[in-house]
Amino acid sequence: MSTAQILPGTLELLILRAVSFGSLHGYGVLRRIELLSSGAILIEEGALYPALWRLERQGLVSAVWGTSENNRKAKFYSITPKGKARLGEQVAAWDRLVDAMDLVLGKKVTA
Amino acid sequence: MSAAFARLAAWLRRVTGRERFEDAMSEEIQHHIELQADDLEAGGLSRSEALRQARLKFGATEKYRQEGREVSVYRVFDDLHADLRDAYRGLKRDRSFTVVAVSVIASVLAANMVLFAFLDIFFFKPLPIEGALRHVELSARDAEGRWASAWPLNEALALIAADNPVIEKGYGVAIRRSIVAGPELKRAYVEVVTPSFFDLVKLEMAMGRPLSNAANVPAEPAIMLSHTGWERLTGSDPDVIGKPLLVDGVSLTVVGVLAEGTGGLDPVTPEFWVLAGAADAPARGATNYTISGLLREGVSEEQAASAFTSILRAMGPRTGLAPDTLQARVEKRTTLLRESRDVEPLAYALIFLFGLVTAIAAANLTSMHLARAMARRHDISIRAALGASRGRLIRHLLTEGLVVSIVAGFLAWGLSLLSVAAVQGVVFSLVTDAGMSMLPVAVDARIVTAAFLLAIVVGVGCSLLPALQTTQMKTTIVLKRDGLFLSGAMSVGRLRSVLVVLQVALSLPLLVSAGVLVRSANKATQVNTGYDLDGLVALRAEPPSTALIDRLRQRPDVRGAAAVAQTPLAGDMARVSVRSDGHEAALNTNIVDEHFFDTIGISVRQGRGFYPHETTAQAPVAVISEATARRLWPGATPLGRSLQIEEGDTPGIYRQYEVVGVVADVMSGFFFRGLDASAIYRPGSLASGAASQILLRLDAEDPASASSLKSACAESGVLCDPVTFRKLLAMQRVPFSVASLIATSLGILALGLACLGLHGLVRFAALQRSREFGVRLALGATRGQILFKVLGESVGRVGRGILVGLPLSLGLSALVASRIRIKVFESFDPVSYSAVPLLLLAAAIIASLWPALRAAATDPIRALREE
Numbered sequence: 006m007s008t009a010q011i012l013p014g015t016l017e018l019l020i021l022r023a024v025s026f027g028s029l030h031g032y033g034v035l036r037r038i039e040l041l042s043s044g045a046i047l048i049e050e051g052a053l054y055p056a057l058w059r060l061e062r063q064g065l066v067s068a069v070w071g072t073s074e075n076n077r078k079a080k081f082y083s084i085t086p087k088g089k090a091r092l093g094e095q096v097a098a099w100d101r102l103v104d105a106m107d108l109v110l111g112k113k114v115t116a
Numbered sequence: 117m118s119a120a121f122a123r124l125a126a127w128l129r130r131v132t133g134r135e136r137f138e139d140a141m142s143e144e145i146q147h148h149i150e151l152q153a154d155d156l157e158a159g160g161l162s163r164s165e166a167l168r169q170a171r172l173k174f175g176a177t178e179k180y181r182q183e184g185r186e187v188s189v190y191r192v193f194d195d196l197h198a199d200l201r202d203a204y205r206g207l208k209r210d211r212s213f214t215v216v217a218v219s220v221i222a223s224v225l226a227a228n229m230v231l232f233a234f235l236d237i238f239f240f241k242p243l244p245i246e247g248a249l250r251h252v253e254l255s256a257r258d259a260e261g262r263w264a265s266a267w268p269l270n271e272a273l274a275l276i277a278a279d280n281p282v283i284e285k286g287y288g289v290a291i292r293r294s295i296v297a298g299p300e301l302k303r304a305y306v307e308v309v310t311p312s313f314f315d316l317v318k319l320e321m322a323m324g325r326p327l328s329n330a331a332n333v334p335a336e337p338a339i340m341l342s343h344t345g346w347e348r349l350t351g352s353d354p355d356v357i358g359k360p361l362l363v364d365g366v367s368l369t370v371v372g373v374l375a376e377g378t379g380g381l382d383p384v385t386p387e388f389w390v391l392a393g394a395a396d397a398p399a400r401g402a403t404n405y406t407i408s409g410l411l412r413e414g415v416s417e418e419q420a421a422s423a424f425t426s427i428l429r430a431m432g433p434r435t436g437l438a439p440d441t442l443q444a445r446v447e448k449r450t451t452l453l454r455e456s457r458d459v460e461p462l463a464y465a466l467i468f469l470f471g472l473v474t475a476i477a478a479a480n481l482t483s484m485h486l487a488r489a490m491a492r493r494h495d496i497s498i499r500a501a502l503g504a505s506r507g508r509l510i511r512h513l514l515t516e517g518l519v520v521s522i523v524a525g526f527l528a529w530g531l532s533l534l535s536v537a538a539v540q541g542v543v544f545s546l547v548t549d550a551g552m553s554m555l556p557v558a559v560d561a562r563i564v565t566a567a568f569l570l571a572i573v574v575g576v577g578c579s580l581l582p583a584l585q586t587t588q589m590k591t592t593i594v595l596k597r598d599g600l601f602l603s604g605a606m607s608v609g610r611l612r613s614v615l616v617v618l619q620v621a622l623s624l625p626l627l628v629s630a631g632v633l634v635r636s637a638n639k640a641t642q643v644n645t646g647y648d649l650d651g652l653v654a655l656r657a658e659p660p661s662t663a664l665i666d667r668l669r670q671r672p673d674v675r676g677a678a679a680v681a682q683t684p685l686a687g688d689m690a691r692v693s694v695r696s697d698g699h700e701a702a703l704n705t706n707i708v709d710e711h712f713f714d715t716i717g718i719s720v721r722q723g724r725g726f727y728p729h730e731t732t733a734q735a736p737v738a739v740i741s742e743a744t745a746r747r748l749w750p751g752a753t754p755l756g757r758s759l760q761i762e763e764g765d766t767p768g769i770y771r772q773y774e775v776v777g778v779v780a781d782v783m784s785g786f787f788f789r790g791l792d793a794s795a796i797y798r799p800g801s802l803a804s805g806a807a808s809q810i811l812l813r814l815d816a817e818d819p820a821s822a823s824s825l826k827s828a829c830a831e832s833g834v835l836c837d838p839v840t841f842r843k844l845l846a847m848q849r850v851p852f853s854v855a856s857l858i859a860t861s862l863g864i865l866a867l868g869l870a871c872l873g874l875h876g877l878v879r880f881a882a883l884q885r886s887r888e889f890g891v892r893l894a895l896g897a898t899r900g901q902i903l904f905k906v907l908g909e910s911v912g913r914v915g916r917g918i919l920v921g922l923p924l925s926l927g928l929s930a931l932v933a934s935r936i937r938i939k940v941f942e943s944f945d946p947v948s949y950s951a952v953p954l955l956l957l958a959a960a961i962i963a964s965l966w967p968a969l970r971a972a973a974t975d976p977i978r979a980l981r982e983e
Contacts, residue, residue, distance in 0.1 A: 031144060032151040050152070051175035054145065055183035062187055075154065079147050080140070 016048065016056045017065075018099065021084060021092040024066055028083040030073055031057055057082060065091050134190055141184050149174055195508070199515035206516060210488065214520065216872065217484055221524035221571055223865060224477040226531035229567045231470050233536050233559045238383050238453045239463045245316050245381070247410045252283065252417065252446045254407040256428055259441030262693070266290070266404035269310075269392055271431060275407050275424070276312060282420040282446075284412050287313040288392060288405030289380075295658050295835040296349050296387075297362035303656070303837050304349060304363070307386040310405065317381060322346075324357040324372030327391050338369045338391075343376040345387030361388075364658040365835050379555050381408075383452045408449070420446040438768060452555070465932075469862055472626055474574070476619045476866050480873040481578035483615040485517065486608050487880050489582035496586050506587045513583035514576050521575025525568040532559045532567075543854050609881055613913055616873045620917025620956060623866040625925040627955065630863035631948030632929075633856035640849045645685070645841075646782030646791060647717040651675070652841040654683045655810040655825065657834050662802050664832045665810055671828065673815045676715035679807035681707035681800060684716070685844040688785040694796065695760040695770060696748045703744065704792055705761065706784065707800035707807050713739075713779060715813045723755045723777035731799040734806055739777040741795035754778060761796065773798065787848050812838075867956070870917075871963040878910055878964045882971035889971055890979025903972040910964035911957060918953045925949075 023029065023037040035053055038046055060066045065088035073079035084092070107113035129135045149170045156166035171177075185194060207214040242248035254275065255265040267275065269288070276286025288310040296304045311328070319326055319340075327340045339361060341349065350356045350370075360367040368390070379385035392405065411420055424444035432439050489496075496509060504512075536559055544554045585608075657664055660679070669677045682689050689704035710726040712718075721742060730737055738759055745754040755778070760770035773796075781791040800806025814821050822838050829836035882889075889902055926944075933943035 030147065032148045035148075049175055050148065050173050051145075051177065051180040054141075054148075054180050055187060058141075058184050059187045062189075073147070073151070075151070077147055077150065078143060080144050 015099075016052070017060060018092070018095045019046065019048070020053070020056055020060060021065065021088055021095070024082050024084045025089065025092060028069075028081040030079040030081050034082065060088070064088075132190075132193075134193075137188060137190065138181075141181050145174070145177055145180070195511065196515070199512050200519065202512065203516040203519045206492075207519060210491075213484060213488055216876075217481060217520045218524045218527060220477050220480055220484075220869060220872070221521060221575055222527040222531060224474050224574075224869075225524060225528035225567050225571055226535055227473065227862070227865065228470055228570065229528060229532035229559050229563050230535045230539055231466060232563050232566070233532070233557050234539075235463050235466070236560075236563065237555060237557050239451055241452070242450050243381055243452065244378075245318070247285075248450050249448075250411040250413075251448065251450055252409065252411055252420065253449050254424055254444060254446055256424070256437055256442055256444045258437040258443070262437050264437055266406045268404060272392075272405040272407055273310065274431070275427065276310065276409060280409075280423075280427075282412055282415045282423040283409035285312065285316040286407060286409030287316060288407055289313065290392070290405045291386075292390075293656070294364045295656065295837050297365075297835055302349060303839075304345065304387040305384060306363075306388055306390060307380055307382075308390050308392050308405075309380075310392045313389075316410070320375040320378045322373045322375040323354075324370070326372055327389060337366075338371040339363070339388040340372040340374065341370055341388045342374050342379055342385050344385055346373045349387060362835075377556055381452065383554055385555055411446075417446045417448065466858070469626060469629070469859070472622050473862050473866050473869075474570075476622045476869045478574055478578050479615045479619045479622075480869050481574065482581060483612045483873050484876060485579045485582040486585075486612055486615075487876060488516075489513070489586040490608055490880075493586060500587070509587045510580075510583045513586065514579055517575045517577075517579030517583075518572065521571040522568070524575065525571040528567060528571065529559070529564055532563075542857070609877075609884060612877045612880065616870070616877050616913050617917040617920060619866075619870040619873045620914050620960075621921035621924065623863075623870045624918060624921030624952060624956065625928050626859070626866045627863040627952045628925045628945075628948050629928070629932075630856070630859040631952055632943060632945045633852065633859045635945055635948060636942065637849065637852040637856040640787055640852050643783065643787045643790075643845070645787075645845070646780060649841045649845070651814040652716070653812045653814055653822075653825070653838045654686065654841065654844065655812055655829075655836050655838050657810055657829060657836040659834065660802055660808050660810055661832070661834065664829065664834050664836075665802060667832055668810070668812060668825075668828060673821055673824075674812055675815060676711060676813040678711035678715035678811045679709040679800070679802045680712055680809050680811055681807045682784075683809045683811065683844070684782070684784040685787075685841055685848065688789075689792070689795065693762040693770075696757065699748070701747070701794075703747075703794040703796055704784070705796045705798060707734075708797050709799070709801040709807055712797070712811070715811055716782070717813075718782055719780045721778045721780060722753065723775070725777055725779075726797075726799040728801075731801040731807075732803055734798070734800050734804050736771060736773045737776045737799060738773040739779055739797040740775055741779055741781050741792060743781045743792065744794045744796060745778050747794060759796065761798070787845060810836075867959060870956075871959050874910060874913070874960055875963040875967065877913075878906060879967040879970075881909075882906065882967045885971070886974050886979045889974040890976040893974060893976040894980065899972040902974070903968050906968035906971045907961060907964055910960050910968070914956050914960040918956060922953075 019038050020034055023034045023041065026037065029037060031054055034057070035048060035050060038048060057066070057068075061068050061082070065085060066082045067085050068080050068082050071079060071081050104113065129138075149167065152170035152173060153163065153166040156169055157163055161169065185191060243251055245251065253265075255263070257263045266272075267288075272288035276283070276288060280286060290308040292306040292308055294304050294306045296302050309327075314326055322343065324340075327338060341356070346352060346356060349361065350359075353359070356370050356373065359370055361370055362368075380389070411417070421444045424446060425442060428437070428442050428444055429439045496513075499509060499512070500506075536557055540554075540557050655668075665677050665679060668674050689706050691702045692705050694701055694703045694705075708726070709731045710728050713720060713725045720739075723739070725739060726735075726737065729735070738761070740748075740754060740759075748754065748759075749757060754775045757775050759773045759775060761773055763769045763771055779795075779797070781795070783790065784792050784795060798806075802808065802810075812825075825838050826836060892902060893899070929943040
């Protein structure tokens with residue numbers, strides 16, 4: 006599968022989706038997104054962290070310091086109830102966008 | 117210095133958690149890179165190569181750390197730090213703007229701080245007692261218009277008895293002017309107080325103890341000195357406790373000295389206190405006591421008045437009022453100034469004037485910020501193009517205003533500390549000669565805090581409009597020659613012109629009021645008293661005696677000597693009820709001996725003066741002034757007519773007098789009342805005890821005469837203190853002198869600010885229009901024409917300001933005229949109203965001359981080349 010650059014504004018959605026499965030450190034979030042997209046979505050690695058910190062500041066994810074699998078000190082991120090609600094909203098918005106694009110591109114016909 | 121700042125910055129980073137935050141970001145990023153390197157190493161790369169590639173994959177670390185800072189709580193501090201740094205650099209670059217802006221704010225702020233320091237202590241600060249908000253004073257009046265606010269000691273003690281149902285901690289105070297003997301004789305301002313005074317007023321002692329507050333009568337023959345009294349009367353003697361002080365010829369023991377800055381409950385601090393009922397003078401001479409105390413909890417002023425009405429009525433005629441119609445009044449006095457309700461309008465008037473000056477300064481500052489915004493328009497547009505939001509740009513511009521305000525605040529603080537001392541020295545020096553001292557005025561923490569807040573509001577507020585307009589500009593807009601535009605298409609130049617007009621308009625009433633007050637103060641020095649003041653001396657003698665006055669008459673330098681009850685110009689004459697031909701009126705009266713009219717120089721117009729036997733016997737004859745004659749018997753001769761004059765001590769009891777003479781009208785009371793509206797002179801002498809003040813007419817007003825008079829008194833075993841009539845008149849003029857000093861200072865400040873604003877505007881306009889002037893010169897205009905054009909525009913602006921300011925000034929004059937009726941005070945003074953506009957126009961020309969000359973000296977070739 007060819008890789009795709011993420012659309013602007015979708016990094017937040019991807020991060021929330023990734024941490025919704027369980028708490029992860031930053032590198033883990035990156036790997037999960039790659040896994041979930043089967044390697045199709047490439048994220049600029051450094052750009053992940055300002056997004057994570059922004060989400061933490063907004064209360065959509067929470068973070069605690071712990072020890073990673075390789076015995077290093079790491080910061081683990083988990084989705085909060087507010088984050089879950091935001092994830093739901095953004096997924097719904099994405100679905101609406103996709104439906105609209107499909108209609109425009111002729112991939113879908115209105116009933 | 118930079119090392120110190122670096123250490124301070126490091127400490128701040130530690131205490132605010134900033135260091136932990138930065139470390140956490142670094143750790144997280146490092147963790148990511150290492151995990152990435154682990155994966156790459158597992159793929160076969162060496163550790164060093166894996167780390168190198170991991171770092172490359174991660175991207176620009178510092179860029180992401182900076183993005184992290186921007187989403188953190190520290191962004192606010194980072195922005196503020198950046199703004200402060202930029203503001204410092206910008207202000208350092210534009211030194212002239214910085215110096216002028218700081219000076220404008222600091223000068224106005226310092227003036228306000230000094231004003232509020234004075235107002236605070238006299239008008240706003242509560243009395244330094246517990247329960248100050250319940251502090252009240254008693255007065256009473258009857259249906260005939262007689263008024264009493266002080267009572268003899270026995271009545272006073274009865275009124276403040278401990279079982280009084282409506283007030284507690286009641287006390288009585290009487291004021292006395294005593295003569296204290298030392299290396300030289302000095303007059304002292306004394307308070308005689310009831311023992312209960314010290315139940316209410318807690319005094320801080322520097323030495324010794326307070327006067328005993330036991331209710332013992334007769335009280336101990338002792339005095340308690342104020343700090344000023346200790347300095348002035350004892351030369352700051354450190355061993356003064358237990359020493360005697362000769363007061364009015366009687367020895368009193370000093371038992372205590374108050375700490376500096378503490379005093380009684382009046383703005384004038386007495387030099388010492390004596391307990392009422394003390395066996396010896398000065399308490400002996402003090403007859404009437406004002407009554408004050410605290411309202412009991414739950415008691416209103418009306419309830420207290422009703423209770424006191426009953427108590428006073430039960431006392432009968434001893435109160436000096438008709439018992440049947442007597443009504444007591446209980447009024448709150450919560451600040452130092454007595455009758456503060458009457459003088460509060462003065463405080464508000466002063467606040468208004470200072471507010472005008474502050475408004476002028478604000479207009480000036482706004483104009484300067486507008487000019488600065490114009491100069492920075494390219495800088496701001498570049499910042500906007502680089503992504504700065506409008507809010508961020510506004511904050512950046514307001515930070516400059518904030519820095520200017522804070523620097524100005526500190527400068528104003530220093531200026532105010534110096535000014536308060538100087539102003540206090542000038543104002544209070546006028547009363548210290550009379551043996552009075554005022555409580556020290558200080559710029560305290562509350563005033564400083566309020567000043568800094570005002571500085572921030574003015575400094576930031578005045579930079580807000582320019583900030584809003586500067587940031588409204590889009591980078592793609594081609595700017596017109598004169599720069600920014602408001603939504604209503606008013607250019608910056610036009611807006612600055614409006615601000616200058618506003619400054620001139622607000623300066624006009626200030627300058628007019630200064631002119632009015634200066635002229636009033638000047639007129640006050642030229643009042644016609646109706647007699648020659650040269651050589652006239654009032655001699656306060658203790659005790660006054662016939663032998664003394666006879667001895668003084670023998671002196672070759674004494675042309676005349678008289679005895680009188682009330683010294684002219686030392687206060688209003690006594691007003692008593694007078695009946696004549698069925699009419700009744702309250703008229704001024706005085707008791708004088710047979711030498712009075714000759715000594716003062718009052719000519720007898722009809723009839724005669726008094727004979728010696730009449731003054732000795734206090735015969736039932738009277739001499740009246742011409743004004744009194746016109747009032748009582750218009751068009752008819754008053755000689756031989758009868759008057760019934762109420763006896764001062766017994767209301768309702770009238771004594772009949774025959775008019776034997778008519779004298780010229782003179783001024784006996786306050787100068788601003790002019791010549792006496794009425795005057796009835798009754799006979800009395802030192803011997804009869806009715807007249808206790810001695811007046812002398814000396815050959816020359818030579819200071820040596822004053823000391824020789826004191827020596828002559830001492831030879832008679834009498835203490836005396838001479839004061840010239842000119843000095844008495846000068847004392848009356850103190851409020852006018854102070855008011856004219858304040859108004860003139862404010863007027864000069866306002867004029868300076870308006871000129872500064874005008875100068876800046878003309879300079880700005882000349883720069884903006886250099887191309888226009890170049891074209892005009894190229895087309896044949898002369899430099900003189902350019903000069904007159906620029907000056908003419910300045911004069912036009914000031915003219916518009918005068919037109920706007922005149923109605924404001926006239927309105928204020930009308931308001932003042934309705935409140936103040938003083939003969940020498942002419943609110944609509946034509947000279948002031950004519951001179952001030954001319955002064956403003958002249959100032960406009962001077963302020964605009966240099967930039968106008970620069971404009972006229974424009975090089976047309978250079979100007980036309982410039983884009």
